[in-house]
C-alpha cells in the first residue's frame with residue numbers, strides 16, 4: 452500500500468493547537484500530554500484517504516474539498532503546521548468538511564440539549580480509539596473535536612503490535628497510533644479537561660454533563676464497552692456515561708424505518724460516506740453527518756437509554772432497534 456512518509460525528528464513539545472477549533476490551551480493541559488519522546492513524524496494515511504473521490508465515487512462540493520485529518524494534529528502533536536505540502540495533503544480543521552449552509556436547516560426543532568457529543572469507539576478487546584465530535588444543537592455546526600488513540604493496559608507489547616497492525620495497518624495509520632496512543636485513564640482525564648473548557652462538565656454538576664449528551668450509533672459504546680474498559684483499567688465509571696442517545700432509535704422513531712447501522716442510515720438519507728470505515732474519527736464524522744441531517748429534518752434528539760448502575764440499563768423508547 453502506498454504511504455507517504457515525511458520524517459522529521461523532534462525533541463521538544465510542539466506548540467500545536469490542542470483543541471482543534473479554539474486554538475492552543477493552557478500550559479497545564481499541554482503538560483499532561485504523554486512524555487516527550489524523539490519520534491519520527493510520519494504522515495501516514497492510506498491512498499484511499501488521499502483520494503476520497505476514488506473511494507466514494509462522490510464529487511459534490513463538500514467531498515471534492517475533503518482531505519484526511521492530520522492525526523498528529525488531533526492529538527496536539529503536529530510539528531508541520533508551516534509546511535505547505537503537508538497542509539495541502541491533510542486537514543487541520545475540525546469543521547472544514549461539514550456543510551454550513553444554514554438555509555437547508557429550515558425544519559429545525561427546539562432541542563432539549565444545547566450540544567451533542569458524537570462518540571464512536573474502536574477496539575473489540577480493549578478500546579483503541581476515542582473520538583468525539585462536538586455539535587451545536589441549534590446551528591447543527593461542528594464546534595470542536597476530541598480525538599485520542601488509546602493504548603491497551605492489559606496486553607503484551609507483542610499482542611498490541613499485532614492488534615494495531617491488523618486494525619490500523621490497512622488504513623495506513625498504525626504509525627501515528629504508536630506515536631500518540633496513551634492509556635484510557637489519561638484519555639478520560641484529558642477529555643474532562645476538554646469538556647470543562649467547553650463548559651460541558653464540572654465537579655459542581657455532580658460529574659454530569661451540562662446541557663449536552665452523547666450520541667452513538669447503537670448502544671454498544673456506552674452500554675457495554677466503556678464499563679468493560681473502566682473495569683480493565685480499574686476505574687470507576689464516570690457519571691457522564693449514565694445516559695446516552697442511540698441515533699438508530701431516534702432514526703427509527705422519526706423516519707419510521709429501520710436502519711441497522713451507520714452505512715444504512717447514510718444510504719437511505721443519500722449522504723456520502725467520507726474517509727475510512729472503522730477509523731473511529733471518520734466514523735464519528737459520518738455519524739455526525741447523519742445527526743446534522745436529522746436535526747435539519749426536525750427530529751427531536753433525546754435520551755434513549757439511561758443506567759442507574761454499570762450493569763442496569765433502562766431503554767426509554769418502546770420502538771427500538773434490538
Ligand SMILES: [Zn+2]
Nearest residue numbers: 521524529531
Ligand atoms: Zn499536521
